[in-house]
Amino acid sequence: MVDVKLENLVKAFGSVIAVDGVSLQISKSEFFTLLGPSGCGKTTTLRMIAGFNQPDNGEIYFNDRLMNYVPPDKRNTGMVFQNYALWPHMSVFKNVSFGLEMRKIPGQEIKERVKAALNLVGLGGFADRTPDQLSGGQQQRVALARALVIEPDVLLLDEPLSNLDAKLRVEMRKEIKSLQKKLAITTIYVTHDQKEALAVSDRLAVMGIGKIVQVGAPSEIYSNPKNRFVASFIGLINLFHGKVAVAKEKEVVIKTRMGLEIVASALDEVNTGMEVLVAVRPENVEVHRYGFTHPQKNVINGVIEAIEYLGSISRYSIKSDQKIINADQYSPEAEETLQLGDKATISFEREHISLIEIL
Amino acid sequence: MGKVASIKGRGSSVLKALRSIDRLSLILVIASATLLFVFIFLPIFTIVYNAFEEPDGGIGLKNFENFWTTPSYLRGLRNSVISAFLTLALASAIGVPVAFVMTRYNFPGKRIFTLLTILPLMVPPFVGALAITGMLGRNGTITNFLQWLFQSLGLDVALEGGFIQPSIFSIVFIQTLHLWPLIYLNTSASLSKIDPTLEESAKNLGASGLKLFRRVTLPLAFPGFAAGALLVFLWSLSDLGTPIMINFPEYSVFQAFTEFIIEGGYKEIASVISIVITAISALALLLVTRYVGLKEYAVVRAGAAPRAIQRKAGKKLSVMILLSLTILIIASVIPHIGTLIMAFTTRPAYGDWIPRGVTMEYMIRALSEESSSTAVANSLTYSLLASFFDIFLGAAIAYLLVRKKFPGKSLLDIVSMMPFAIPGIVIGLGYIHLFSRPIIGNFRLTSIWFILVISYAMRRLPYAVRSAHAVLQQVHESLEEAASNLGATKIKTLMSITIPLIMPGLVAGAVLTFINCFTEVSTSLMLQPIIGPFGFNASPLALQIFRESKGGPTAVRVASCLGVIQIIATIIGLYITNKLLGGKAGLAFGG
Numbered sequence: 001m002v003d004v005k006l007e008n009l010v011k012a013f014g015s016v017i018a019v020d021g022v023s024l025q026i027s028k029s030e031f032f033t034l035l036g037p038s039g040c041g042k043t044t045t046l047r048m049i050a051g052f053n054q055p056d057n058g059e060i061y062f063n064d065r066l067m068n069y070v071p072p073d074k075r076n077t078g079m080v081f082q083n084y085a086l087w088p089h090m091s092v093f094k095n096v097s098f099g100l101e102m103r104k105i106p107g108q109e110i111k112e113r114v115k116a117a118l119n120l121v122g123l124g125g126f127a128d129r130t131p132d133q134l135s136g137g138q139q140q141r142v143a144l145a146r147a148l149v150i151e152p153d154v155l156l157l158d159e160p161l162s163n164l165d166a167k168l169r170v171e172m173r174k175e176i177k178s179l180q181k182k183l184a185i186t187t188i189y190v191t192h193d194q195k196e197a198l199a200v201s202d203r204l205a206v207m208g209i210g211k212i213v214q215v216g217a218p219s220e221i222y223s224n225p226k227n228r229f230v231a232s233f234i235g236l237i238n239l240f241h242g243k244v245a246v247a248k249e250k251e252v253v254i255k256t257r258m259g260l261e262i263v264a265s266a267l268d269e270v271n272t273g274m275e276v277l278v279a280v281r282p283e284n285v286e287v288h289r290y291g292f293t294h295p296q297k298n299v300i301n302g303v304i305e306a307i308e309y310l311g312s313i314s315r316y317s318i319k320s321d322q323k324i325i326n327a328d329q330y331s332p333e334a335e336e337t338l339q340l341g342d343k344a345t346i347s348f349e350r351e352h353i354s355l356i357e358i359l
Numbered sequence: 360m361g362k363v364a365s366i367k368g369r370g371s372s373v374l375k376a377l378r379s380i381d382r383l384s385l386i387l388v389i390a391s392a393t394l395l396f397v398f399i400f401l402p403i404f405t406i407v408y409n410a411f412e413e414p415d416g417g418i419g420l421k422n423f424e425n426f427w428t429t430p431s432y433l434r435g436l437r438n439s440v441i442s443a444f445l446t447l448a449l450a451s452a453i454g455v456p457v458a459f460v461m462t463r464y465n466f467p468g469k470r471i472f473t474l475l476t477i478l479p480l481m482v483p484p485f486v487g488a489l490a491i492t493g494m495l496g497r498n499g500t501i502t503n504f505l506q507w508l509f510q511s512l513g514l515d516v517a518l519e520g521g522f523i524q525p526s527i528f529s530i531v532f533i534q535t536l537h538l539w540p541l542i543y544l545n546t547s548a549s550l551s552k553i554d555p556t557l558e559e560s561a562k563n564l565g566a567s568g569l570k571l572f573r574r575v576t577l578p579l580a581f582p583g584f585a586a587g588a589l590l591v592f593l594w595s596l597s598d599l600g601t602p603i604m605i606n607f608p609e610y611s612v613f614q615a616f617t618e619f620i621i622e623g624g625y626k627e628i629a630s631v632i633s634i635v636i637t638a639i640s641a642l643a644l645l646l647v648t649r650y651v652g653l654k655e656y657a658v659v660r661a662g663a664a665p666r667a668i669q670r671k672a673g674k675k676l677s678v679m680i681l682l683s684l685t686i687l688i689i690a691s692v693i694p695h696i697g698t699l700i701m702a703f704t705t706r707p708a709y710g711d712w713i714p715r716g717v718t719m720e721y722m723i724r725a726l727s728e729e730s731s732s733t734a735v736a737n738s739l740t741y742s743l744l745a746s747f748f749d750i751f752l753g754a755a756i757a758y759l760l761v762r763k764k765f766p767g768k769s770l771l772d773i774v775s776m777m778p779f780a781i782p783g784i785v786i787g788l789g790y791i792h793l794f795s796r797p798i799i800g801n802f803r804l805t806s807i808w809f810i811l812v813i814s815y816a817m818r819r820l821p822y823a824v825r826s827a828h829a830v831l832q833q834v835h836e837s838l839e840e841a842a843s844n845l846g847a848t849k850i851k852t853l854m855s856i857t858i859p860l861i862m863p864g865l866v867a868g869a870v871l872t873f874i875n876c877f878t879e880v881s882t883s884l885m886l887q888p889i890i891g892p893f894g895f896n897a898s899p900l901a902l903q904i905f906r907e908s909k910g911g912p913t914a915v916r917v918a919s920c921l922g923v924i925q926i927i928a929t930i931i932g933l934y935i936t937n938k939l940l941g942g943k944a945g946l947a948f949g950g
């Protein structure tokens with residue numbers, strides 16, 4: 001197993017700076033995700049790790065070994081391409097055995113290892129097919145088997161699920177994750193789907209244009225987004241713009257632009273007068289009948305503008321002073337009593353608030 | 360940080376590009392650049408130089424002056440240009456309507472006509488010209504038939520000289536019969552690529568009829584037409600076979616040929632004429648490529664099912680369409696019928712038109728006479744080697760152009776496409792000038808047959824590059840990267856991934872190259888090496904056909920039999936190509 005260290009990587013294509021000073025430390029056996037919007041430089045970063053793009057600046061280390069000048073075929077990474085890149089002129093078996101042949105493994109061992117790899121991804125009986133006789137999900141598994149069979153030091157996955165339908169995507173990401181845990185391979189996964197990223201990663205890095213914006217465990221990033229970009233990218237969130245009015249030891253009072261007072265549990269580094277965004281996840285907002293009060297919670301009054309049924313939950317949009325606040329509710333009782341256009345009161349706990357400093 | 364890096368990067372970009380190119384690519388660049396330089400650039404340069412060499416030694420414009428002041432050369436140029444334009448006009452007048460009808464209407468018998476429309480391309484023009492003369496010329500089958508018909512009707516018309524006189528019009532007629540499918544195929548390729556919804560949305564916005572045609576359909580169909588038109592124009596302008604066959608000397612390319620070939624001819628004027636013709640070709644090429652990407656068009660997809668909306672033609676329209684197409688096809692198969700009649704029937708008495716019987720006599724003679732059987736073997740050898748050579752060079756150049764970045768890339772692109780606009784006669788002339796100097800004792804490169812292989816390969820290189828370019832673009836780069844990621848070296852990736860994937864396309868391209876070389880006329884007539892692969896006869900088929908066609912009446916028939924061999928090879932080749940490309944053959948035709 002190796003750990004991967006990127007130091008200040010820079011890559012430009014002509015005048016476009018695709019990757020602009022990316023530094024990351026990825027530990028042994030970690031499932032690490034690069035998450036970011038289209039065109040932010042995820043693929044370019046991954047390709048530099050695989051050796052297909054030469055960085056203009058910065059270093060890549062596997063276990064403290066400088067990799068910049070090692071050609072791609074000597075890096076022992078296993079990459080799963082976005083379009084799978086299965087070779088149409090070879091059978092599934094040949095596709096998977098290719099990497100082993102390159103490593104001059106004896107024929108008998110190749111047979112065994114290919115068989116094991118295909119079984120691992122649940123394609124035991126498919127060895128003799130050609131790629132065009134497989135479904136999208138099966139192709140993806142072949143690509144995965146092909147990358148895994150060489151026992152790579154690092155597994156690189158570039159949006160491997162983006163060509164699959166929603167249901168298959170969820171299944172496959174579970175499979176990838178459990179395989180990775182079983183084999184304990186250091187894995188770098190690229191996606192622009194935040195749900196996928198939060199679901200599979202040990203840690204993830206959110207990328208803006210060419211730059212890393214925040215690195216952390218999914219729960220950390222989800223509950224504590226560092227800035228508005230991360231917050232809005234990582235999922236639907238309610239944001240209130242305000243100023244810190246009181247910063248005490250245990251609690252912080254923020255006065256929003258609309259004149260609301262919101263009380264949050266004290267976090268470090270908050271000073272009076274600081275401009276902040278108050279962020280609250282919809283699932284942490286409760287909807288009550290109009291007039292609800294609670295001494296420990298923040299409450300806001302408004303009118304129900306919309307109710308969306310999203311399967312197990314209902315999403316309420318409550319308008320208060322021109323601002324829409326989203327609340328996801330599981331309780332069916334609220335649905336019975338509250339109707340579209342009714343006045344209502346929402347509440348959320350102090351602990352559920354994260355404060356994002358505006359710079 | 361990023362800014363600093365990018366500025367630094369730009370400053371040394373050439374150096375960096377040179378360093379970043381891998382060793383394999385570097386070898387390929389150097390090898391292909393050397394070949395192109397020696398076998399394309401240098402010969403042309405030599406001709407240009409020769410054009411300025413004055414007869415009394417020294418350098419000057421004397422030869423050009425002579426060209427501009429000699430009426431026969433000017434008439435030759437005028438005839439060449441006029442006939443190229445006339446052929447273009449006539450071929451368009453046939454090809455464009457056929458393209459519209461074929462892509463827009465459904466009518467009974469359409470499938471058969473789709474097949475029949477590529478018939479004209481199956482007869483090499485040289486052979487076609489011979490056959491047309493045999494049919495419509497003096498004492499030709501059709502001429503004599505009509506004469507007989509008129510006589511029986513009591514009409515007093517004398518068709519003494521036949522219809523094929525040494526004139527521009529005969530040239531235009533012969534060329535048009537052969538070339539109109541190029542316009543048809545290219546135009547319909549582009550017409551069938553038009554998304555029907557484009558026309559529908561224009562209709563939806565109120566455009567109709569003529570307006571729709573002018574504002575939407577025409578602009579969209581133009582690129583394909585332009586590519587086809589360019590092929591026809593260049594082809595006609597550089598055609599040597601037709602004027603030679605009908606004996607029409609006041610034609611630029613023919614004049615250059617004659618002056619150069621005959622003992623004591625004005626050799627420098629041949630270079631001047633070559634330059635003038637090349638300049639016109641290059642101008643046409645530039646003009647068209649400014650508006651149309653030749654790599655995208657000028658590749659003809661024969662038999663590709665048009666996707667455009669097709670209306671069912673009404674009864675009256677169907678009858679009209681069928682009638683015109685039938686007339687067109689009948690006219691277009693004159694060369695085929697003529698070749699068959701001349702090759703396989705006994706010559707009737709002078710003035711008679713009914714063949715005296717079927718015979719294999721001429722074919723047996725063609726195959727048993729040593730000079731002609733050697734010519735067949737020679738041409739097979741040359742064409743095989745040339746297409747083999749082109750597979751590798753074409754694939755290497757296309758690979759560099761599609762996949763690599765390196766300094767001088769656009770130059771490589773341009774030079775490898777140059778033969779497209781260079782008449783065969785110019786290549787022939789250049790090779791003679793450049794390679795006919797004695798090397799050791801009396802030995803010259805032009806004495807040995809291999810010079811023909813090289814000239815064929817170089818002439819057809821643009822087509823090889825283009826077809827390799829097309830197949831390479833269909834192979835996604837990630838397929839190669841996947842191999843390299845799994846531990847394959849550059850060479851290994853090339854051998855086990857890239858080449859197997861592009862092979863069918865490359866072979867299909869090579870088969871077409873083979874056909875074109877097998878029927879190649881101009882360089883075959885220009886370069887006449889002495890030492891062949893099978894003894895002291897290096898004549899390729901075209902030269903042998905030419906010689907026989909200038910012989911007696913029986914020799915002409917033997918020439919036709921050699922033509923039949925060319926036709927059979929062409930048909931087999933087209934069949935293989937279609938099989939390889941699964942019915943969507945990307946056929947590249949042209950001069």
Ligand SMILES: Nc1ncnc2c1ncn2[C@@H]1O[C@H](COP(=O)(O)OP(=O)(O)OP(=O)(O)O)[C@@H](O)[C@H]1O
Nearest residue numbers: 013016017018037038039040041042043044045192
């Ligand atoms: N080979 C290249 N030549 C020029 N520009 C490139 C090249 N590859 C990437 N870029 C540019 O670099 C930037 C980053 O591209 P990259 O492919 O890394 O984005 P990405 O984050 O993977 O996006 P996506 O989610 O759409 O795949 C983009 O602006 C892209 O246009």
Ligand SMILES: [Mg+2]
Nearest residue numbers: 042043044158
């Ligand atoms: Mg990408």
